[in-house]
Amino acid sequence: MNNLQSIQYFLPELLIVQLALSIIILDLLSLKRWVNICVYIGLGCSALLLCQLSSPIDGFHIFNGMLINDSFSYYFKWIILISTASIIVISNYSKELDREYSVEFNAMILFVLLGMFLMTNSIDLLMIYLSIELVSIPSYVLAGILKNDKKSNEASLKYVIFGSFASGLMLFGLSWLYGISGSTNIYDIYNSLALVESPYMIYISLMLILVGFGYKISMAPLHYWTPDVYEGSPTVVTAFFSVAPKAAGFAILIRTFSILFTDANSLSVNTFPIHNVNWSLVVAVLSAITMSIGNLLALKQDNVKRMLAYSTISHVGFMLMAFSTTSVEGNIGIMFYLAMYMFMNLSAFFMVIHVENNFNVKNIEDWSGIGYKSPVLSIFMVLSLVSLAGLPPTSGFVGKVYLFRTLFATEQFYWLGIVAILNSVISLYYYFKIVKSMYFSEKVIEEKENIQAPVYTLIVLFSAQNILFYMYWSDLYNYIKGLF
Amino acid sequence: MYNDYIPVVVFTALAIGLLAAPLVIQHLVSPRHNKRNDKLMSYECGEVPEGSAWVKFNVRFYIIALVFIIFDVEVVFLFPWAAVYQSFIAQGQGLLVLFEMLMFVIILTVGFAYVWVKGDLDWVKMQLKYAHGRYSKLGVDKK
Amino acid sequence: MNETLQIAAFLLLPILSFIVLIFFGKKLNGHSSTLGLSLMGLMLLNALILIVNAEPYNLTAKTYEKWSIYNSFEWFSTGNLSVYLGYYVDNITAIMLLVVALIGFLVHLYSTEYMKGDPRYSRYFAFLGIFIFSMNGIVLADSLIMMYIFWELVGLSSFLLIGFWFEKDRPPMAANKAFLTNRVGDIGMFIGIMILYFHVGSFNIKEIVGGVSEMDPGLLTLAGLLVFMGAIGKSAQFPLHIWLPDAMEGPTPVSALIHAATMVAAGVYMTFRIFPFLTPDALAVVAVIGAITALMAAITAITRNDIKAVLAYSTISQLGYMIMALGVGAPVYAFFHLVTHAMFKACLFLCSGSVIHAMHHSLHHLDDHHTDPQDMSNMGGLKDKMPITHAAMLISTLAIAGVPFFSGFLSKDGILAAVLSYYYKYDGWTIILPIAGFGAAMITAFYMFRLIFKTFYGIPKKKDIYKHIHESPLAMTIPLMLLSVLSFAFAFTANLNPLKSWGWFKALIYKYGKNHNFLNMKYVNSGIESAHYDAMYLSLFVASIGIALSVLIYYLKKVDVDKIANLFNLVGLYSLSKNKFYIDKIYNMIFYKPFLFQTRTASFIDWDIYDQKIVDAWGWITLKISKYTGISDYSILDQKIIDGTSHLTQYVSTKLRKTQSGVIQNYLLGVLAILVVFIIVINQI
Numbered sequence A: 001m002n003n004l005q006s007i008q009y010f011l012p013e014l015l016i017v018q019l020a021l022s023i024i025i026l027d028l029l030s031l032k033r034w035v036n037i038c039v040y041i042g043l044g045c046s047a048l049l050l051c052q053l054s055s056p057i058d059g060f061h062i063f064n065g066m067l068i069n070d071s072f073s074y075y076f077k078w079i080i081l082i083s084t085a086s087i088i089v090i091s092n093y094s095k096e097l098d099r100e101y102s103v104e105f106n107a108m109i110l111f112v113l114l115g116m117f118l119m120t121n122s123i124d125l126l127m128i129y130l131s132i133e134l135v136s137i138p139s140y141v142l143a144g145i146l147k148n149d150k151k152s153n154e155a156s157l158k159y160v161i162f163g164s165f166a167s168g169l170m171l172f173g174l175s176w177l178y179g180i181s182g183s184t185n186i187y188d189i190y191n192s193l194a195l196v197e198s199p200y201m202i203y204i205s206l207m208l209i210l211v212g213f214g215y216k217i218s219m220a221p222l223h224y225w226t227p228d229v230y231e232g233s234p235t236v237v238t239a240f241f242s243v244a245p246k247a248a249g250f251a252i253l254i255r256t257f258s259i260l261f262t263d264a265n266s267l268s269v270n271t272f273p274i275h276n277v278n279w280s281l282v283v284a285v286l287s288a289i290t291m292s293i294g295n296l297l298a299l300k301q302d303n304v305k306r307m308l309a310y311s312t313i314s315h316v317g318f319m320l321m322a323f324s325t326t327s328v329e330g331n332i333g334i335m336f337y338l339a340m341y342m343f344m345n346l347s348a349f350f351m352v353i354h355v356e357n358n359f360n361v362k363n364i365e366d367w368s369g370i371g372y373k374s375p376v377l378s379i380f381m382v383l384s385l386v387s388l389a390g391l392p393p394t395s396g397f398v399g400k401v402y403l404f405r406t407l408f409a410t411e412q413f414y415w416l417g418i419v420a421i422l423n424s425v426i427s428l429y430y431y432f433k434i435v436k437s438m439y440f441s442e443k444v445i446e447e448k449e450n451i452q453a454p455v456y457t458l459i460v461l462f463s464a465q466n467i468l469f470y471m472y473w474s475d476l477y478n479y480i481k482g483l484f
Numbered sequence B: 001m002y003n004d005y006i007p008v009v010v011f012t013a014l015a016i017g018l019l020a021a022p023l024v025i026q027h028l029v030s031p032r033h034n035k036r037n038d039k040l041m042s043y044e045c046g047e048v049p050e051g052s053a054w055v056k057f058n059v060r061f062y063i064i065a066l067v068f069i070i071f072d073v074e075v076v077f078l079f080p081w082a083a084v085y086q087s088f089i090a091q092g093q094g095l096l097v098l099f100e101m102l103m104f105v106i107i108l109t110v111g112f113a114y115v116w117v118k119g120d121l122d123w124v125k126m127q128l129k130y131a132h133g134r135y136s137k138l139g140v141d142k143k
Numbered sequence C: 001m002n003e004t005l006q007i008a009a010f011l012l013l014p015i016l017s018f019i020v021l022i023f024f025g026k027k028l029n030g031h032s033s034t035l036g037l038s039l040m041g042l043m044l045l046n047a048l049i050l051i052v053n054a055e056p057y058n059l060t061a062k063t064y065e066k067w068s069i070y071n072s073f074e075w076f077s078t079g080n081l082s083v084y085l086g087y088y089v090d091n092i093t094a095i096m097l098l099v100v101a102l103i104g105f106l107v108h109l110y111s112t113e114y115m116k117g118d119p120r121y122s123r124y125f126a127f128l129g130i131f132i133f134s135m136n137g138i139v140l141a142d143s144l145i146m147m148y149i150f151w152e153l154v155g156l157s158s159f160l161l162i163g164f165w166f167e168k169d170r171p172p173m174a175a176n177k178a179f180l181t182n183r184v185g186d187i188g189m190f191i192g193i194m195i196l197y198f199h200v201g202s203f204n205i206k207e208i209v210g211g212v213s214e215m216d217p218g219l220l221t222l223a224g225l226l227v228f229m230g231a232i233g234k235s236a237q238f239p240l241h242i243w244l245p246d247a248m249e250g251p252t253p254v255s256a257l258i259h260a261a262t263m264v265a266a267g268v269y270m271t272f273r274i275f276p277f278l279t280p281d282a283l284a285v286v287a288v289i290g291a292i293t294a295l296m297a298a299i300t301a302i303t304r305n306d307i308k309a310v311l312a313y314s315t316i317s318q319l320g321y322m323i324m325a326l327g328v329g330a331p332v333y334a335f336f337h338l339v340t341h342a343m344f345k346a347c348l349f350l351c352s353g354s355v356i357h358a359m360h361h362s363l364h365h366l367d368d369h370h371t372d373p374q375d376m377s378n379m380g381g382l383k384d385k386m387p388i389t390h391a392a393m394l395i396s397t398l399a400i401a402g403v404p405f406f407s408g409f410l411s412k413d414g415i416l417a418a419v420l421s422y423y424y425k426y427d428g429w430t431i432i433l434p435i436a437g438f439g440a441a442m443i444t445a446f447y448m449f450r451l452i453f454k455t456f457y458g459i460p461k462k463k464d465i466y467k468h469i470h471e472s473p474l475a476m477t478i479p480l481m482l483l484s485v486l487s488f489a490f491a492f493t494a495n496l497n498p499l500k501s502w503g504w505f506k507a508l509i510y511k512y513g514k515n516h517n518f519l520n521m522k523y524v525n526s527g528i529e530s531a532h533y534d535a536m537y538l539s540l541f542v543a544s545i546g547i548a549l550s551v552l553i554y555y556l557k558k559v560d561v562d563k564i565a566n567l568f569n570l571v572g573l574y575s576l577s578k579n580k581f582y583i584d585k586i587y588n589m590i591f592y593k594p595f596l597f598q599t600r601t602a603s604f605i606d607w608d609i610y611d612q613k614i615v616d617a618w619g620w621i622t623l624k625i626s627k628y629t630g631i632s633d634y635s636i637l638d639q640k641i642i643d644g645t646s647h648l649t650q651y652v653s654t655k656l657r658k659t660q661s662g663v664i665q666n667y668l669l670g671v672l673a674i675l676v677v678f679i680i681v682i683n684q685i
Helices: A003-009 A011-028 A032-052 A071-091 A099-120 A125-143 A150-181 A186-193 A199-216 A225-232 A235-260 A279-299 A304-323 A328-359 A375-389 A395-409 A414-439 A453-471 A473-483 B002-029 B059-091 B094-117 B138-142 C002-053 C091-114 C121-140 C144-162 C170-200 C205-214 C217-234 C243-249 C252-261 C263-277 C280-302 C307-327 C331-366 C387-401 C407-426 C428-456 C463-467 C474-485 C504-509 C521-555 C561-569 C573-578 C580-657 C664-684
Strands: A060-062 A067-069 C069-078 C081-089
Touching: A003 A011, A003 A060, A011 A032, A011 A099, A011 B094, A032 A071, A032 A099, A071 A099, A071 A235, A071 A328, A071 A453, A071 A473, A099 A125, A099 A235, A125 A150, A125 A186, A125 A199, A125 A235, A150 A186, A150 A199, A150 A225, A150 C664, A186 A235, A199 A235, A199 A279, A199 C664, A225 A235, A225 A304, A235 A304, A235 A328, A279 A304, A279 A414, A279 C580, A304 A328, A304 A395, A304 A414, A328 A375, A328 A395, A328 A453, A328 A473, A375 A395, A375 A414, A375 A453, A395 A414, A395 A453, A395 A473, A453 A473, B059 B094, C002 C069, C002 C081, C002 C091, C002 C121, C081 C091, C081 C121, C081 C144, C091 C121, C091 C252, C091 C263, C091 C331, C091 C474, C091 C504, C121 C144, C121 C252, C121 C263, C144 C170, C144 C217, C144 C243, C144 C252, C144 C263, C170 C205, C170 C217, C170 C243, C205 C263, C217 C263, C217 C280, C243 C252, C243 C307, C252 C263, C252 C307, C252 C331, C263 C307, C263 C331, C280 C307, C280 C428, C280 C573, C280 C580, C307 C331, C307 C407, C307 C428, C331 C387, C331 C407, C331 C463, C331 C474, C331 C504, C387 C407, C387 C428, C387 C474, C387 C521, C407 C428, C407 C521, C428 C521, C561 C573, C573 C580
Parallel strands: none
Antiparallel strands: A060 A067, C069 C081
C-alpha cells in the first residue's frame, strides 16, 4: 500500500505527532495551562482512533512495506497507550518533577509513545532501527530530566552510552542480514535466509540483533543499565520505563524473531527455529540467567526503586521463558502476562510515588509505619506486591500459571521450569520485605498525608485489577486467543 | 570445522601486525637522544600552543553545533529532493511531494522556534534558572 | 387492601407488643402491662369488627353465601418448589380470632394484678404477646406449611411461658417436657404435610382438600393420621397428653390462656380444617383416641388434690370430647364445644388462680413457705371469704358438668348425640365411644363438684390460713364475672329455652364442616338430629348421677371416701387413677430408661474406649513420631538444607552485587564477553 492509502491506518500515530508538536507550540506561545487539557484530549482521541482500527493477525503491509497493520500490534498498542496515559496523569502530581519542564516531559513521553507504537508494527530493518532509536533518544532525556540532580544526570549518561553500544551492535547484526539478503523487508529477508547454507551467519546476526532487543527489555546480560537508570531517574520515569518500553520490546522481539528466524514466517503458527539454529535454547538460558540475576540481586537491595528495577528484570525473565517455547501459546502467555504485569507494577510504582510525595522516603526501612498511616492504599500495595510475587488470590498468579503452562506443554526445557519455580520462591522474600516494613514496625509517622485524588484513584483502580483478573481472567485470555 | 576460523585468525593476526608495524618502525627510526622542548611540541613549525588541549568548553558551543547539524542535515536532505522534484511534477504528484517536504520543514521549524524562544541562541543567556556562581545573579539583574 | 391491613393487625399488634416489651420493657416496667393491655384491647375491637362482618346462616330463608376473605403471596421459590404464605378468613376463623382476642385481653387484665411484683413483669407480657401472635398465625393460616411454622412458634412461646419461673426446680423441667413431647407429634405432622405436598403439589388447605381424591386411600389415611399427630401432641391427646398436667407449673393466667382456652384448642382447630380429607378409617382412629383420652383423663382427675391438676386433667378430658366429636363426624359440635369450653375453662382456671393468689398471700402473711397453696386439702369454706370467685366458679362448673341453662350443656349434648348416632350406625365395637362419652360426662360432673365442695364448702382445714384469705382485687374479678356470664347458654343462643341450641352462634358456624370428601354429611347430620333426644336425656341422667354422688360424698359426707376407693380398687381402678394410669411410669420404663441406658453405653464406648484408648493411643504414637521427625526435620532439613539454601542465595546475591559496580566500562565489557562466549559456545553445540 502506498503512503497516501496507508494514512488511514496511521491516524493514532499521526495524532500523537501532532499532539507533541502542538504542546510545544502552546508552550512557546505561553499557553502552558492548556497543555494538560490538550494532552488528555489528544490521548483520548488517539485511543478512540485506535478503537476504530482492527485487523487480522496476518495483516497487510502499509507505507510500501515499512510497517504492518495487524491485530498483534493493536494489542500491544493498547497496553502501551494505557500505561503511558496513566504515567502522564501521575506525572502532574509528582513532587520530584520540575514544573518548569513539564511541557518537555510530556513531549518526550509522547515521542517515546510514537516510537513504541512504531516498534509494535515495524517490519523493515530500517524502521526497526529507527523506532528503537525513537524510543531510546527521548528516553535518555527523560532519565536526565532532573537537571540539577547528579544521580539523574549519571543515569542519563549511562543510559546513553549503554544504549548507543547496544544499538551499535544491533546495527551491526542488521547489516549482516542486509548483506545476506540484499533487502530490508523482513519477509524478503526470510526468503533469502531459507536459501542460506551456513547457519553461522544467521546465528551471529541473530545474536547481535538479540542484543539490541534485549537491551530494550533489559534481558541479561544487557540488564546492567536497568538498576542504575531506574534508581537515578525520577520515579515517574522509572515507572514508565518499567512497563511500556518492555511491552514494545517484547512486541518487536516476538515479531522479528517469529518471522525471521523460524520455519514458519508467521506469528500464528507453532514452529521451530530456522535451519536448526537453536536460538530457543539461547533464549531459555538467558531467561534463566535473567530471572535469577533479577531475583538474587533484588534480595539485598535497600532502595525501593532499585529493588523494583531488579524485580522488573526477573519478570522479563519469566516472560522470556514463555518466548523460549517459540509457540503461539507462549506468545499469548506473554501478551496476557504483560497486561497483568502492567497493572500490578504500575500500581506498585504509583504507591512508591505517593509515599515519596508525602513522606520523602527512598529506602525500604523508611516505609515502616506506612501501613497504619495510610491503611487503604497500603492494602492495595500489599495486593500488588502479592500479585508481583505471583501468589494465588491475584492476577499475577494466573499470569504466571499460563507462562508455566506453555513451558510444560511444549515439553522442552523442564530445567527452566524448575529454575523459574525456585525464583518465584525467592521473589517472595523481597516483596514481603516491604510488607514487613509497612506493617510490622512500631514507628509512628508524624508527617501529614496529602491524598491527591487522581493518584489515589489510579492506585486503587490499577491494584483492583489484581483481584478482578484473578476472577475473570478468562475473558481477556479468550480475547487474546481470538486475535491469533 | 575449526578450518572456518583460519580466516579469522589470519585477519586478527594481520590487524595486530599492521598496528604493530608502524609503532615498531617509528621506534626504530626515531631519534632517541634529542628529546628537547621543540621536539615535543604539537606543531613543530607553527603556532605556540596556549595551555593544554584538555580544557572544558562552554556548553553553548555544543548547543550551537547541534542546532547547526540539524539544519545542515535538513539542507542535505533537501538537495536530492529538489533534484528529483521535476520528475514528480511530470508524474502529476508534485503537490503531494511538496506537501511531504513541507511537513518535514515545518517540524524542524517548530524545533527551531523552540530553541529560539527558550533563549538557546543567545550567546549571553540572561535568564538562567539553575545558574551557579558568577552567573547566578544574571537573572536577578534582568528583572 | 384495607381487609389485608385489618387481618395483618392481628399479627402486627401482638408482635409489636412483644418487640416493644422485650427491648424496652425494663424502662416501661409498670406500664408494660398497660401497653400490652391496650394493644390487646385494639385487637379485641378489631376481632369484634370482623365478626360483625361475618355472614350468619339464615334459617328461614335458607339462603346463604359463604363469607370469606383470603389472600396469599409467594414466600420463596426454588426450582419446582414455590411456597406461598397467606391468610384465609371465614366465620370459623373470625370466631377463633375473637376467642383468642377476648381471652387474651382478659388474661392480660387479670395478669396485671396476678403478676404484680414479679421481677420479670414486662417480659411476661412480652411472652404473652408473642404467644398471641403465633396463635393468630395458626388461626389465619391458609396453608399447612404456614400453620406448621406458627405451630412451632406457639410451641416456643408455650415453652417460654411454662418455664417462666425458671429459677424454680420444676418449671424448666415441665417446659422441656412440654416442648419435647410436642416435637414427637410435630415430626409426624411434618411428614404428613410433606406426603400431602408431594402428592397434591400444594400446601394450601383448600387445594389439598380438592386434590387428594386421586391419592391412594391407604396413603391418604396414613397422611391424615400423621398430620393429626400434630394435634395429638398439641391438644394433649392420649398417648402424648403427659405434658399438659406438668405445664401447670407456669403462671395460672398462662394456664387459662394457653393450656385451657387457646393453644390446646389449636389441635382441634387444625383437625377441623383437615377434617374434609380424613378418610373414614382415619376418623375412626381419631374418635377412638378422643374417647380414650376423655375417659382416662376424667378418671385420673378424680383423685387429684392439686386444684390446677384437676383442671388440667379436666381440660384433657374435654379436648378428648372435641377430638371424639371430630372423629364421629360432628366438627360443628367440636368447634362449638371448643368455644364454650374456652370460656368456662378459662373462667375455671382464672378462679383457681384467684384462689391460689389468695392462698399464696395468706401463706406469705404467715411466713409459711412449705405449705402448697394449690393443695385442696388445705382449703375449704372459702365461699364466705371469696364470694365472687365462688359464684363464678360455680357457674362455670355447672357449665362443664353439662347442666341445662349453661353453655356446656349445648355443645356437649351435640357431641354426645353425634357419638350415639355413630354407634347406631356402626354397632359392634363402637359401643366404647358412647360408654366413654357418657361415662366421662358423669365423672366430669362428679369431680368438678368434688373440687367445688372441697374448696369452697365445709369447714376450713387450716384455720390460720383461712383467717387471712381475702377476695382478689377488681382487676382479677372482672374477667371472672365476664367469663361466667359467657358460660351461660343464653350468651350463645340469646334464647331462654335451655334445650334449644339454635342461636346466633350456631347460625355462624352452621354451614361449616358440612363438606367431606368421603362421608355423606347430610346423612350423618340427620343421624345426629335423630339421636339428639336420646343423648339429651341420657346425658342429663348421667350428669345428675355424677352431681348427686358428689353431693353425697363431699357435701353431705354420707359415704366414706375410703370405702368407695377400696371398692373401686378391687378392680384396680383407684390406684390406676391415683397413678395416672401409670403412663409416665410406662414411658419411663420403655422409652427413657432404655434410651438413657443406650446413651450411657454409647458415651462409654465413645469416651472411655474410643477416645481414651484408641484415639489417644494414636495421639501418643503421633507424638512420638512427630518428636523424631521434628528432630530430623529441624536439625537436618531446616538447619542444614533449607537454611543452607537461604545462606547460599544470600551469598550468591552478595557476590553478584559486585557485578553491578556502577562503572559503565565494566558493564560494556561484560556484555561483550558474554556475547562472544555465547556465539562461540553455542556454535559448538
